Amino acid sequence: MFISINLKISKSKESLYLGMPDPEIIEINTERGAILNHLDRKSSHTTRPYMTRYEYAKLVGCRALLIKEGDPPKVECEGVYDPIEIAKKEIHERVIPLAIKRRLPNGREEILYISDMNIRDY
Numbered sequence: 001m002f003i004s005i006n007l008k009i010s011k012s013k014e015s016l017y018l019g020m021p022d023p024e025i026i027e028i029n030t031e032r033g034a035i036l037n038h039l040d041r042k043s044s045h046t047t048r049p050y051m052t053r054y055e056y057a058k059l060v061g062c063r064a065l066l067i068k069e070g071d072p073p074k075v076e077c078e079g080v081y082d083p084i085e086i087a088k089k090e091i092h093e094r095v096i097p098l099a100i101k102r103r104l105p106n107g108r109e110e111i112l113y114i115s116d117m118n119i120r121d122y
Contacts, residue, residue, distance in 0.1 A: 045110060045112065045116075046104065046108075046110065047102055047104070047110060047112075049112065049116055049117050049118055050117065050118045050120075051100070051114075051117045051118065051119050051120070053120075053122045055100050056091070056119070056120075056122050057122070059087070059091055059096065059098055059100070059114075060084060060087045060088055060091065061087075062098060063083075063086075063087035063090060063091070063096055063098060064083040064084045064086070064087040065083075067083040067086055067087060068083045073086045073090065074090050074093075074095040074096065074097065075089050075090050075093055075095060077089065091114065091119060092119060092121075094114050094115050094119075096114050098114065099111050099112060099113045099114065100112045100114075100117075
């Protein structure tokens with residue numbers, strides 16, 4: 001279940017949806033994400049599993065905002081107090097609780113999980 005909110009962040013525990021222009025960032029429900037089979041998620045994609053620099057920047061910004069508002073970091077951050085650096089570390093360790101929703105030209109939407117994507121260092 002995703003909650004649609006324009007430019008605001010919901011603090012609900014079920015899920016989070018940021019209604020911003022493409023690409024969209026959504027928080028995955030961990031119980032639902034665990035049920036999905038890894039092979040089924042990969043085989044259903046039509047786009048390439050590479051994270052663009054725009055998706056990377058949006059992920060870093062969204063996660064840094066959540067950390068700044070009090071969400072606990074998902075990684076060890078000894079001596080690091082900058083939420084942006086913590087968000088980058090979470091992305092590269094693939095423990096960030098967000099996913100990317102890509103809209104395709106034919107009207108379909110595709111959800112890509114960070115664990116399934118190739119990430120470059122921007």
